[in-house]
Amino acid sequence: MxxxxxxxxxxxxxxxxxxxxxxxxxxxxxxxxxxxxxxxxxxxxxxxxxxxxxxxxxxxxxxxxxxxxxxxxxxxxxxxxxxxxxxxxxxxxxxxxxxxxxxxxxxxxxxxxxxxxxxxxxxxxxxxxxxxxxxxxxxxxxxxxxxxxxxxxxxxxxxxxxxxxxxxxxxxxxxxxxxxxxxxxxxxxxxxxxxxxxxxxxxxxxxxxxxxxxxxxxxxxxxxxxxxxxxxxxxxxxxxxxxxxxxxLVLFPAELARRQHVAGLYSAELENNPVVVTPKCEGGVTSSWAQYTLQAKAVSRSTLQRSLQRQHIPTAVYYATCMHQQSAFTSATPPLSDLSVAESLAACCFSLPMHPYLADEEVERVIFTLQNTLL
Missing domain, CATH: 3.40.640.10 (Type I PLP-dependent aspartate aminotransferase-like (Major domain))
Incomplete structure (x- = not known):
């Protein structure tokens, strides 16, 4: 995968x-x-x-x-x-x-x-x-x-x-x-x-x-x-x-529809999963699902990633370090406001496979693995 x-x-x-x-x-x-x-x-x-x-x-x-x-x-x-x-x-x-x-x-x-x-x-x-x-x-x-x-x-x-x-x-x-x-x-x-x-x-x-x-x-x-x-x-x-x-660009509308389908499969099965928090779109909003990003909840992000890796399912962590924590900015631009939500997300977010050519059975394998992590 x-x-x-x-x-x-x-x-x-x-x-x-x-x-x-x-x-x-x-x-x-x-x-x-x-x-x-x-x-x-x-x-x-x-x-x-x-x-x-x-x-x-x-x-x-x-x-x-x-x-x-x-x-x-x-x-x-x-x-x-x-x-x-x-x-x-x-x-x-x-x-x-x-x-x-x-x-x-x-x-x-x-x-x-x-x-x-x-x-x-x-x-x-x-x-x-x-x-x-x-x-x-x-x-x-x-x-x-x-x-x-x-x-x-x-x-x-x-x-x-x-x-x-x-x-x-x-x-x-x-x-x-x-x-x-x-x-x-x-x-x-x-x-x-x-x-x-x-x-x-x-x-x-x-x-x-x-x-x-x-x-x-x-x-x-x-x-x-x-x-x-x-x-x-x-x-x-x-x-x-x-x-x-x-x-x-000719392929793009069909690929976007497929991304919606994949995201829908993930969300339908994982929304009430006790170990993750699924992403949420506001009303009237359609995401292009560049990434499908979860928040680890009941167990650590690394535990979930290892569980998926054992089943040869790749994951990625985006933005494990916030901008205000980057070496280039820590001294030049000290934070003027509370940034605790972003810091929390940086510590718990990880992304699942997401692309228009992901088969339904591959998506189901990802879901099954996450659903059985605590069993």
């Missing part, structure tokens, strides 16, 4: 993907070839925004978003502490300061009440100028953008949606990537929509942001490549990756 089976996906779509790659090899436009603009158009239509601008990876997408918003030294951006390092790293990279906030224990996303409290503490006790909130759609579920946007508007803050794991998820009829002032995603191979290398994208309805990001991703280019009007970066999605993503 594979934790994420990329080989099975390739075998399913091999002929179409190979044809797309061969077409790129034939025309030879390996950087910013026609497949890149074709993909950007399809991504924008899928998400439901005016602009989708691809780039080299999801971390660059965050950095491009921050640069376009003018976030820099002296500014602060609120980031959930229970997430991947890149979310806060991008903030630090542009010279701003990440301020960490706690998360909800069932959705794993920013907690609205704690977000508001964190903003209050920054304003009361810090010389930093709050500029934005970066919400992360962790494990596939879009964050509570209604409350996040309301809080942001009350304090005149920008909102960035980090949809690296959320792409394909929905909230009240809107797709991940359409929330906030700017949204970003990653096409890292293990993501719900992944390429065969690195890749990312930025989404926005703001024409000015879109134009700026298109310039920033190519060295701050102006009218041509020798007219550099600003300091930018080199962050272009290569044409081969765009070709792969075009074919994977």
């Amino acid at each position: 594979q934790f994420i089976d990329l080989k099975a996906q390739y075998e399913f779509a091999k002929q179409r993907i190979d044809q797309r790659i061969a077409a790129v090899l034939d025309h030879g436009q390996y950087i910013m070839g026609p497949e890149v603009s074709e993909l950007e158009g399809q991504l924008a239509r899928y998400v439901g925004v005016k602009h989708a601008i691809t780039c080299a990876n999801g971390t660059d997408a965050l950095q491009l978003a921050l640069m376009a918003m003018g976030v820099g030294p002296g500014d602060a951006v609120i980031v959930p502490t229970f997430t991947f390092f890149a979310s806060a790293e991008a903030v630090a990279f542009v010279g701003a300061t990440p301020v960490f906030a706690d998360v909800d224990s069932r959705t794993f996303n920013l907690d609205g009440e704690k977000l508001a409290a964190t903003i209050g503490k920054v304003q009361a006790s810090s010389s930093l100028k709050l500029k934005a909130i970066m919400a992360v759609d962790l494990f596939g579920q879009p964050a509570a953008y209604e409350s996040i946007q309301s809080i942001a508007s009350a304090h005149n803050l920008l909102v960035i949606e980090d949809a690296a794991q959320g792409f394909g998820g929905e909230r009240n009829g809107k797709r991940a990537g359409s929330f906030g002032d700017i949204a970003t995603t990653s096409f890292f191979p293990a993501k719900p929509l992944g390429c065969y290398g690195d890749g990312g994208a930025v989404f926005t309805n703001n024409d000015d942001y879109a134009a700026l990001i298109k310039s920033l991703r190519v060295h701050g280019k102006g009218s041509d490549k020798y007219d550099n009007v600003r300091i930018g970066m080199n962050s272009r999605l290569d044409t081969l990756q765009a070709a792969v993503l075009l074919e994977k």
